[in-house]
Amino acid sequence: MPLFDYRCKECGEQSELLVGTTARPQCPKCGSEQMAKLLPIVASPSRGATANRGGAPPQGSCGAGCGCHPRG
Numbered sequence: 368m369p370l371f372d373y374r375c376k377e378c379g380e381q382s383e384l385l386v387g388t389t390a391r392p393q394c395p396k397c398g399s400e401q402m403a404k405l406l407p408i409v410a411s412p413s414r415g416a417t418a419n420r421g422g423a424p425p426q427g428s429c430g431a432g433c434g435c436h437p438r439g
């Protein structure tokens with residue numbers, strides 16, 4: 368059973384709810400079904416890790432079949 372964080376739109380109660388495939392999340396406090404699913408908190412990668420991915424772009428060192436030289 369997946370466990371998600373939900374926040375009630377009615378009373379603002381935030382809680383982790385087990386949600387099945389058909390069951391609707393329901394606020395344990397006020398019973399409302401107006402629950403907004405919160406995004407799971409994941410560990411974000413450090414900034415700059417993907418800033419220079421792949422290095423510098425190719426500059427004419429590859430062949431004609433590479434595709435980086437559009438034929439005019």
Ligand SMILES: [Zn+2]
Binds near residue numbers: 380
């Ligand atoms: Zn509520």
